[in-house]
Every structure is written in C-alpha cells, then in structure tokens.
Amino acid sequence: MTPYRGVLVADLDGTITDPHEPLTAARARLLTALVADGVLIAVVSGSSAADIGARVCARIDRVHRSGFLLYANNGGCCFQVDDDLGQVYAYNHAAEFSRHRAEVHAAVTKCAQDKGLGDVGRVPGKLAPSGRVCVEDRESQTTVTLRGLAHHRPELVGALTRTLGERLLVRAAGRKSIDITLVRSTKAFAAEHLASRGPLPADVVIAGDSFGPGQADLDLLRPALRPATVFCAGDTAPDVPGFTVVRSTSPGRRGDLHVPAITFSTHRGMS
Structure with a gap:
C-alpha cells in the first residue's frame, strides 16, 4: 500500500x-x-x-x-x-455461496408467495417488469428486486432473515432491492x-x-x-x-x- x-x-x-x-x-x-x-x-x-x-x-x-x-x-x-x-x-x-443458491431461491419463492407478492421471476433486476419479484444471481450474491412492490421490502427482508439469517446475511440495498450474501x-x-x-x-x-x-x-x-x-x-x-x-x-x-x-x-x- x-x-x-x-x-x-x-x-x-x-x-x-x-x-x-x-x-x-x-x-x-x-x-x-x-x-x-x-x-x-x-x-x-x-x-x-x-x-x-x-x-x-x-x-x-x-x-x-x-x-x-x-x-x-x-x-x-x-x-x-x-x-x-x-x-x-x-x-x-463465489464457490462457497453457490452451495446455498438453491436454498436462497426456495426461500425467496416461499416468502414472496406467503406475502402475496406473486411468482418470482428470474430476469435481471434492472429489467424486471413492474409488479414482480425478480431474482438476479451474481458471483457470490443473490439480489432480489421489487419492481412496483418496494413498500413490501421491510416485511420480505424480515421473512427472509428469519428463514436464512443464521447462515446468510439479508439486507436492504438501494431503493428497491434486497441482497443475500454470506455473513462474511x-x-x-x-x-x-x-x-x-x-x-x-x-x-x-x-x-x-x-x-x-x-x-x-x-x-x-x-x-x-x-x-x-x-x-x-x-x-x-x-x-x-x-x-x-x-x-x-x-x-x-x-x-x-x-x-x-x-x-x-x-x-x-x-x-
């Protein structure tokens, strides 16, 4: 340095x-x-x-x-x-996070449906149609974008944290997204x-x-x-x-x- x-x-x-x-x-x-x-x-x-x-x-x-x-x-x-x-x-x-990817997808789908937010899409967040919960997989992170549903973000963060929180970190990002990563x-x-x-x-x-x-x-x-x-x-x-x-x-x-x-x-x- x-x-x-x-x-x-x-x-x-x-x-x-x-x-x-x-x-x-x-x-x-x-x-x-x-x-x-x-x-x-x-x-x-x-x-x-x-x-x-x-x-x-x-x-x-x-x-x-x-x-x-x-x-x-x-x-x-x-x-x-x-x-x-x-x-x-x-x-x-990335390799370590990939072992949790299926678990993350399942949790997002279940929590979104339990909250009445509809089906989860798999298109990149910035291209998500309005009124959708969309998942974008990045190297060592999954990002959930809420298009037209951002007012539901706090309750979805809470539900995902209760489901994944001991193993993964769930936190709000930007104005309408949720990032899920390894705790570290x-x-x-x-x-x-x-x-x-x-x-x-x-x-x-x-x-x-x-x-x-x-x-x-x-x-x-x-x-x-x-x-x-x-x-x-x-x-x-x-x-x-x-x-x-x-x-x-x-x-x-x-x-x-x-x-x-x-x-x-x-x-x-x-x-």
Missing part, C-alpha cells in the same frame, strides 16, 4: 456513477487523474464483477487500470482487470482486506450514498481505515470516532465529482 499517497474508497451506484450507468467521460478523467497522481481507487459495490468491469474499467485507459481495486457483491470478491478486461481475483467467495461477504470485509494489504497512506477518503442504519456503506467505517474523511449524502452518515464526516446535499462545484445527492471532492492534496 505504501506506493500510494492516497486512497479513495467509493461506492458505485449513486456515488461515482448514476444507477446502472457507466462512468461518464468527465468522471473517468477525474479518476484517471487521481490514479496518475498516486491515488488508489477502491470501488466497493453490490454490483457484479462483470458489471463493474464494464461500467468502470472499460472507461479507463489500460495504463491506469492497475490503479483500481474492485470489490463486487458487497465485498464477496476482490479483483483487478488485465489489459483485456479479464478479472484477476485476490479472493472470491460485506463491505466491512472489503475494508479490512484493503487495510490488510499494507500500511495505509495518510489520506483516506470514503464516499457513498447509503450510510444509514443497516445500509451497506456504513460497513466501510471500520477502525482499520481510520483516520479518514467520509463524504456522504445528507445526514445519512453517523459521527464515528476517527472519521471526519462531510455531509452534502448541494450541487457539485467546479472541480468536484458530482453525483445525485452527494458531492465529494478530492481532499487534502489529492486533487
């Missing part, structure tokens, strides 16, 4: 990209400039490895891709990409893995849009990453010892990377 003079730990959707969209040219230029200036970009997202590669790394020139460390499935795997966008894994929980496949695991790679530089910045109770970005605020500055949307991030929290709902200023509901700028000489 010592070759880097800064680390930016960032969520994907709603933070460095718009939901389900690739990096814009402007954001790609900013992240590339940070890498060129000695900053490691650690993207920690619930998205699949293939999705992160296509939406982030494909927009970065080959010379600077080595400056990106990518955690998919909310910390279920860690990888970098080669010149041909192939995935080179540091670790991958979390952004906290990703943060600890990042810190274990070597001494962190003095400048660590964490950016996300979902630091509220029970939300995935909150797991990034681990003692192993202290001290750090946290850029978050509104009042979603709590005050945590060792972290300087910057809450923002204002539009981006020139020089900032602006995304919906959050403004984060490079910090303490990282620009």
Whole structure:
C-alpha cells in the first residue's frame, strides 16, 4: 500500500456513477487523474464483477487500470482487470455461496408467495417488469428486486432473515432491492482486506450514498481505515470516532465529482 499517497474508497451506484450507468467521460478523467497522481481507487459495490468491469474499467485507459481495486457483491470478491478486461481475483467467495443458491431461491419463492407478492421471476433486476419479484444471481450474491412492490421490502427482508439469517446475511440495498450474501461477504470485509494489504497512506477518503442504519456503506467505517474523511449524502452518515464526516446535499462545484445527492471532492492534496 505504501506506493500510494492516497486512497479513495467509493461506492458505485449513486456515488461515482448514476444507477446502472457507466462512468461518464468527465468522471473517468477525474479518476484517471487521481490514479496518475498516486491515488488508489477502491470501488466497493453490490454490483457484479462483470458489471463493474464494464461500467468502470472499460472507461479507463489500460495504463491506469492497475490503479483500481474492485470489490463486487458487497465485498464477496476482490479483483483487478488485465489489459483485456479479464478479472484477476485476490479472493472470491463465489464457490462457497453457490452451495446455498438453491436454498436462497426456495426461500425467496416461499416468502414472496406467503406475502402475496406473486411468482418470482428470474430476469435481471434492472429489467424486471413492474409488479414482480425478480431474482438476479451474481458471483457470490443473490439480489432480489421489487419492481412496483418496494413498500413490501421491510416485511420480505424480515421473512427472509428469519428463514436464512443464521447462515446468510439479508439486507436492504438501494431503493428497491434486497441482497443475500454470506455473513462474511460485506463491505466491512472489503475494508479490512484493503487495510490488510499494507500500511495505509495518510489520506483516506470514503464516499457513498447509503450510510444509514443497516445500509451497506456504513460497513466501510471500520477502525482499520481510520483516520479518514467520509463524504456522504445528507445526514445519512453517523459521527464515528476517527472519521471526519462531510455531509452534502448541494450541487457539485467546479472541480468536484458530482453525483445525485452527494458531492465529494478530492481532499487534502489529492486533487
């Protein structure tokens, strides 16, 4: 870790990209400039490895891709990409999670039917028709998307937790989804893995849009990453010892990377 003079730990959707969209040219230029200036970009997202590669790394020139460390499935795997966008894994929980896949599918189907939510589809969540409960299998995670049924999410999370909770982690994600992973496949695991790679530089910045109770970005605020500055949307991030929290709902200023509901700028000489 010592070759880097800064680390930016960032969520994907709603933070460095718009939901389900690739990096814009402007954001790609900013992240590339940070890498060129000695900053490691650690993207920690619930998205699949293939999705992160296509939406982030494909927009970065080959010379600077080595400056990106990518955690998919909310910390279920860690990888970098080669010149041909192939995935080179540091670790991958996919094989372990695959042993639970049938159990997860059965639980989602039963809980959805018990709640009167209808049949469960197997199309990717972002393509799900309205009024459906749809399952998307990712490498080490299953994501359940509720199209037009998001108001039922708390009760479905509760039912799935009662069914799977001792063996698997069930938590709300985004505005209308539920992520099911191994208990240890979390952004906290990703943060600890990042810190274990070597001494962190003095400048660590964490950016996300979902630091509220029970939300995935909150797991990034681990003692192993202290001290750090946290850029978050509104009042979603709590005050945590060792972290300087910057809450923002204002539009981006020139020089900032602006995304919906959050403004984060490079910090303490990282620009």
